[in-house]
Amino acid sequence: MTGIGVIGTGYWGKNHVRTYSELANEGTIDDVKICDINEKRARELGNAFNIDHLTDYKKLIHDPKIDAVSIVTPSLTHYQLAKEFMEAGKDVLVEKPMTMDSGEAEKLVQISRDTGQILMVGHIFRHHPAVKELKHRIEIGEFGTIRLISSNRLSFGAPRKDMGVVYALGIHEVDMFCYLMDREYPDSILATVGYSMQPDIEDTAMITMDFAGTKGYAFESWLMPAYGKQRDLVVVGSEKTAKIDYLKPQELQILDIRIAEEDFDGNTSFLVENEGSYIVPIPYAEPLKEELRHFIHCVENRTIPISDGTIGLRAVRMAEATLESARNWSAVMF
Numbered sequence: 001m002t003g004i005g006v007i008g009t010g011y012w013g014k015n016h017v018r019t020y021s022e023l024a025n026e027g028t029i030d031d032v033k034i035c036d037i038n039e040k041r042a043r044e045l046g047n048a049f050n051i052d053h054l055t056d057y058k059k060l061i062h063d064p065k066i067d068a069v070s071i072v073t074p075s076l077t078h079y080q081l082a083k084e085f086m087e088a089g090k091d092v093l094v095e096k097p098m099t100m101d102s103g104e105a106e107k108l109v110q111i112s113r114d115t116g117q118i119l120m121v122g123h124i125f126r127h128h129p130a131v132k133e134l135k136h137r138i139e140i141g142e143f144g145t146i147r148l149i150s151s152n153r154l155s156f157g158a159p160r161k162d163m164g165v166v167y168a169l170g171i172h173e174v175d176m177f178c179y180l181m182d183r184e185y186p187d188s189i190l191a192t193v194g195y196s197m198q199p200d201i202e203d204t205a206m207i208t209m210d211f212a213g214t215k216g217y218a219f220e221s222w223l224m225p226a227y228g229k230q231r232d233l234v235v236v237g238s239e240k241t242a243k244i245d246y247l248k249p250q251e252l253q254i255l256d257i258r259i260a261e262e263d264f265d266g267n268t269s270f271l272v273e274n275e276g277s278y279i280v281p282i283p284y285a286e287p288l289k290e291e292l293r294h295f296i297h298c299v300e301n302r303t304i305p306i307s308d309g310t311i312g313l314r315a316v317r318m319a320e321a322t323l324e325s326a327r328n329w330s331a332v333m334f
C-alpha cells in the first residue's frame with residue numbers, strides 16, 4: 001500500500017487532497033500528507049480532512065512513509081519539485097502543463113528514465129469515462145475515417161496571471177486531438193491568440209491542427225460570457241459523429257449521421273443520411289479520481305502511465321508551437 005503527499009493545496013490541489021482522502025478512506029492508499037507554503041491554507045485543509053499538513057516540501061522528500069507525490073503548485077515550479085522528488089526515489093504525478101518550457105520537460109523525462117521513478121502528467125481528460133469509451137469506439141472503427149475534430153473550452157472568469165489559455169486550456173486539446181487521432185504530433189499547428197487584458201497572457205486562442213488533411217479546431221477562451229462554462233468535443237467520422245460534454249462524464253452522444261455519395265449516370269452527388277442520435281450511458285466516475293487511481297496503480301505495479309512524461313513533454317512542445325505560430329502568423333510543422 002502507498003503513502004501519498006500533495007504539494008500545493010490551492011484551487012486545483014484541494015481537489016487532489018479531497019480525492020486522495022476518499023481513496024484513503026476506502027483503503028486504496030494508507031496515508032495522505034499535504035504541504036503548502038501557505039500555512040493557513042494547508043492547516044485548514046488538513047483539519048478539514050484530518051490529515052497531516054506541512055509547509056516545507058523537503059520534509060516529504062525525506063519521509064519514508066511517502067512513496068509518491070502529486071505536484072499541484074504553479075507550473076513554473078514543477079521542474080524543480082519533480083526533479084527533487086524523483087531524485088530522492090519518489091514517484092511523481094505533476095499537474096499539466098508539465099513545465100512551461102520543453103527543455104525542462106525533456107530533463108524530467110530523462111530523470112525519470114535514469115532513476116526508474118514513475119513520472120505521470122495530469123492530462124485528466126485521458127481519464128474521462130466518456131473519452132475512454134469514445135477512444136475504444138474509434139479504435140474498433142465505429143466512426144469510419146475521422147474527418148473533423150472540434151473543441152470549445154470557453155468561460156468568463158478572472159484571467160490567470162501565471163499563464164494564458166494556451167498552457168492552461170489548449171494543452172488539453174493538443175494532447176486530446178493527438179490521442180484520438182493516434183498520433184504523436186499533428187503535421188502542423190496554425191494558431192492565433194488574443195491579448196485583451198494582460199500584455200503577455202493570452203485570453204483567447206484559436207488553434208488549428210492538421211492530421212494528414214483532417215483538421216482539428218480548438219477554441220479556448222476565458223473571455224466568453226455567452227455560453228456559461230462550455231467544455232465540449234465533437235469528432236466527426238465518415239460513418240458517425242460523437243459529441244462529449246466534458247462536464248458530463250457519464251454521457252457520450254452518438255449522432256448516427258453521415259454524408260453519403262451517390263453515383264448516377266457517372267455524376268456523383270452527396271446526400272445526408274440521418275438516422276437520429278442517442279446517448280450511450282456510461283457508469284459515473286469522477287475523472288480526477290480515475291486519474292489518481294491510475295497513478296496509484298502505476299506506482300504499485302511499476303507500469304507506465306497513459307499520460308507519462310513523454311506525453312506531457314509533447315503537449316508542452318505543442319503549446320510552444322501554438323504560441324510560436326501565433327507570434328509569426330504562420331504554421332509550425334512537426
Ligand SMILES: NC(=O)c1ccc[n+]([C@@H]2O[C@H](COP(=O)([O-])OP(=O)(O)OC[C@H]3O[C@@H](n4cnc5c(N)ncnc54)[C@H](O)[C@@H]3O)[C@@H](O)[C@H]2O)c1
Binds near residue numbers: 007008124168
Ligand atoms: N488538470 C486540470 O484540469 C487543472 C486545473 C487547474 C489547475 N491545474 C494545474 O494545477 C497547478 C496549480 O494550479 P492552481 O490553479 O491550483 O494554482 P493555485 O495558485 O491556486 O495553487 C497553487 C498552490 O501551490 C502553493 N505553492 C507554491 N509553491 C509551493 C511550494 N514550493 N511548496 C508548497 N506549496 C507551494 C501555493 O501556496 C498555492 O496554494 C497548475 O500547474 C495548473 O496548471 C490543472
